[in-house]
Structure formats: C-alpha cells, structure tokens
Amino acid sequence: MSWINDTDDDDPYADYEAKSRPNPKGNKPRTKTRPQHEDAVIARVLTVDRGRYSVLVDEDGPNEHPVTAARARELRRQSIVTGDRVDIVGDTTGDEGSLARIVRIRERETVLRRSADDTDEVERIIVANADQMLIVVAAANPEPRTRLVHRYLVAAFDAGITPILCITKTDLADPADFLKDFAGLDLEIITSSSDDPPIAELNAVLTGHSTVAVGHSGVGKSTLVNALVPDANRATGHVNEVTGRGRHTSSSTISYRVADGWIIDTPGVRSFGLGHVNIDNVLRSFPDLEDIAAECPRGCTHLPGSIECELIERVEAGELGDVGRLRLDSFQRMMAALR
Ligand SMILES: Nc1nc2c(ncn2[C@@H]2O[C@H](COP(=O)(O)OP(=O)(O)OP(=O)(O)O)[C@@H](O)[C@H]2O)c(=O)[nH]1
Numbered sequence: 541m542s543w544i545n546d547t548d549d550d551d552p553y554a555d556y557e558a559k560s561r562p563n564p565k566g567n568k569p570r571t572k573t574r575p576q577h578e579d580a581v582i583a584r585v586l587t588v589d590r591g592r593y594s595v596l597v598d599e600d601g602p603n604e605h606p607v608t609a610a611r612a613r614e615l616r617r618q619s620i621v622t623g624d625r626v627d628i629v630g631d632t633t634g635d636e637g638s639l640a641r642i643v644r645i646r647e648r649e650t651v652l653r654r655s656a657d658d659t660d661e662v663e664r665i666i667v668a669n670a671d672q673m674l675i676v677v678a679a680a681n682p683e684p685r686t687r688l689v690h691r692y693l694v695a696a697f698d699a700g701i702t703p704i705l706c707i708t709k710t711d712l713a714d715p716a717d718f719l720k721d722f723a724g725l726d727l728e729i730i731t732s733s734s735d736d737p738p739i740a741e742l743n744a745v746l747t748g749h750s751t752v753a754v755g756h757s758g759v760g761k762s763t764l765v766n767a768l769v770p771d772a773n774r775a776t777g778h779v780n781e782v783t784g785r786g787r788h789t790s791s792s793t794i795s796y797r798v799a800d801g802w803i804i805d806t807p808g809v810r811s812f813g814l815g816h817v818n819i820d821n822v823l824r825s826f827p828d829l830e831d832i833a834a835e836c837p838r839g840c841t842h843l844p845g846s847i848e849c850e851l852i853e854r855v856e857a858g859e860l861g862d863v864g865r866l867r868l869d870s871f872q873r874m875m876a877a878l879r
C-alpha cells in the first residue's frame with residue numbers, strides 16, 4: 541500500500557466517514573492538491589494590445605478559434621507576451637464582446653529579451669517560445685548594418701534560438717562582402733532579390749517552427765511577411781480582425797500562421813539593448829568553442845587581446861585549423877557588438 545491512500549485500518553469510522561458525509565452543494569471536494577481552475581483551457585497568445593490579449597484556443601483542432609482575454613489579478617506582476625502558452629477560464633467562446641481570463645502562464649521554452657539599452661539590466665521579454673529568428677537585412681537601401689545584425693545574433697544565441705539570415709534587395713547590391721563577417725557561424729542564409737520573395741524556400745525553413753522576424757525599418761520585412769501570409773490563411777483571417785493588421789495597433793509583436801508554423805512580426809520593437817546578455821549563454825550555441833573556453837581564465841571575454849585566452853592561444857598555435865580560426869573570428873566579431 542502506498543502512503544498516498546494509506547488509511548488507518550483501526551479507525552472504525554474511516555469507511556463510514558468517506559461514504560456518508562454528504563456534499564451540501566454537490567461540488568467537487570476542494571483539497572489542497574486539486575489544481576486551481578481545473579476547467580481552464582490552453583491557448584496561444586497571438587498578440588498583446590493595451591492589457592488585452594488575443595489568444596488562440598484549440599490550435600490545429602476542430603474547434604480552433606480566437607478569444608480575447610484579460611489577465612487575472614494574481615498575474616498582474618508577470619508579463620504575458622506573444623508566443624506564451626496560457627490557461628484561460630471564463631467565457632472562452634470568442635463571441636463578440638466576450639472576455640476570457642488568463643489564469644496561468646505555462647513554462648516557456650525560450651524567451652527573447654531586450655533591455656532598454658546596454659547599461660540597463662531591466663529586461664523586457666519580446667517573445668516567448670520562438671525557436672527561430674529570421675533576421676532580415678537589405679543588401680543595400682538601407683545599407684546593411686553589420687553591428688545590428690551581430691546584436692540580433694547575440695540575442696538569439698543568448699536565448700537558445702536558431703538564427704536565420706534573410707538578405708533582401710540583392711538586386712541592388714552583391715552581399716558577398718557583408719556576409720564574410722558571418723562565415724564561421726553556421727548560419728542558414730536566404731537571399732531575396734526583388735519585391736517577390738522566395739516563398740517556397742522561406743516556407744520550407746518556417747515549417748514546424750515558431751519564428752520571430754526582426755529587422756531594421758525599410759529592409760523589406762513587411763514585404764516578406766505579407767507575401768508569406770496569404771489572406772485565405774485560416775487562423776490569421778480571424779486574427780487579423782482582432783489584431784488589426786494594417787490598422788493601428790499598439791502591439792509590438794503579432795503572430796501569423798505560416799507554413800504549418802508561426803511567424804511573429806516585431807514591427808514595434810525599436811531598441812534592442814543587450815544589457816542582460818551573458819557570454820556563457822551565448823557560448824552554449826557554440827559547443828566546440830564552449831569546451832575550449834572552459835579552460836579560459838574566469839571572466840575571459842575571448843575578444844582579441846584577452847590574456848591567456850585558451851581559444852585565442854589554440855587558434856594561434858594552429859590547433860583548430862582554418863575552420864576554428866574562422867569560427868573564433870566570427871564569434872569575436874559578434875561579441876564585439878556588445879561593447
Ligand atoms: N529593390 C528591392 N526593393 C525591395 C525588396 N524588398 C522590398 N523592397 C522595397 O523596399 C521598401 C521597404 O519595404 P518594406 O517591406 O516596407 O520594409 P520594412 O522592413 O517592412 O520596413 P518598415 O515598414 O519601415 O518596418 C519597399 O519600397 C519595398 O518595395 C527587394 O528585394 N528589392
């Protein structure tokens with residue numbers, strides 16, 4: 541007999557008690573172990589707009605529908621962000637004028653963060669549960685900002701999110717020179733050469749993933765997202781009414797269903813401070829370098845000029861070959877964007 545249902549066999553009333561005590565209201569007994577809000581349903585947060593959350597219930601199921609929700613009082617200190625999985629209760633019909641209540645945030649697989657600037661350690665979460673980041677950069681007009689791309693990369697690697705680089709406007713300039721900086725990073729690179737993006741290629745990359753799209757204004761990110769999200773699209777058709785794609789919305793992130801996955805646009809995300817970034821987290825995405833860096837002096841930044849940096853010493857000694865040299869070089873260029 542396990543301790544869970546262990547009863548006192550000597551208690552003559554044990555059996556009697558269990559059977560005969562009526563439940564005056566016919567409610568289920570409230571025990572300490574009973575989870576709160578048993579009837580809650582899980583939903584995906586699609587966008588956030590002034591304290592209202594547009595969420596999707598029964599994702600991919602027969603009853604999939606969007607619902608507008610507010611957060612329960614007990615969650616007021618926590619941020620609920622696009623991509624979060626939440627439990628909702630109350631009116632979950634999604635009918636006109638209905639409002640459900642978010643009572644729980646499920647554990648997040650990833651969090652993409654930013655701080656207001658690099659000295660600010662107060663971080664804000666931009667998106668939860670994304671597993672890919674599509675970094676959109678133009679080959680020209682506007683000129684590619686290498687440092688900004690490096691900063692996006694740092695944020696992605698720090699969060700354990702796989703970055704993908706999409707270079708637009710290759711009809712205007714050859715991106716080869718710009719790409720040299722990233723040669724050692726194992727990055728998937730997609731090029732787009734007109735206002736007609738490579739949809740099949742992008743869809744293949746996005747399938748089965750939750751991808752957050754980032755990019756500087758004017759690079760052609762909206763052109764990509766618009767091409768990827770046809771209006772006939774099932775969930776987004778409804779969601780558009782809620783989130784007001786094309787209309788004003790104060791949300792800084794919006795989810796669109798695409799290629800059996802999700803793309804999360806970040807039109808309102810301006811600054812991308814990295815005050816919260818931790819080198820060790822970033823290194824985790826570079827297991828080959830991470831193993832060696834374990835032997836570096838404490839606090840080593842592995843940047844050029846670092847004293848007794850194991851990575852630098854081994855590369856200089858030629859022990860890591862050309863590939864190792866390239867990888868360290870790309871890693872250093874990326875991490876230099878933190879300064
Ligand atoms: N030549 C060329 N122009 C492009 C390409 N992709 C987009 N454009 C143009 O670049 C301009 C900016 O594109 P958008 O999609 O609005 O850029 P965005 O990144 O969404 O910029 P914001 O809306 O400011 O956030 C538009 O005039 C597009 O037509 C491309 O591959 N080649």
Ligand SMILES: [Zn+2]
Pocket residue numbers: 833836837840841842843846848849850851852
């Ligand atoms: Zn080092």
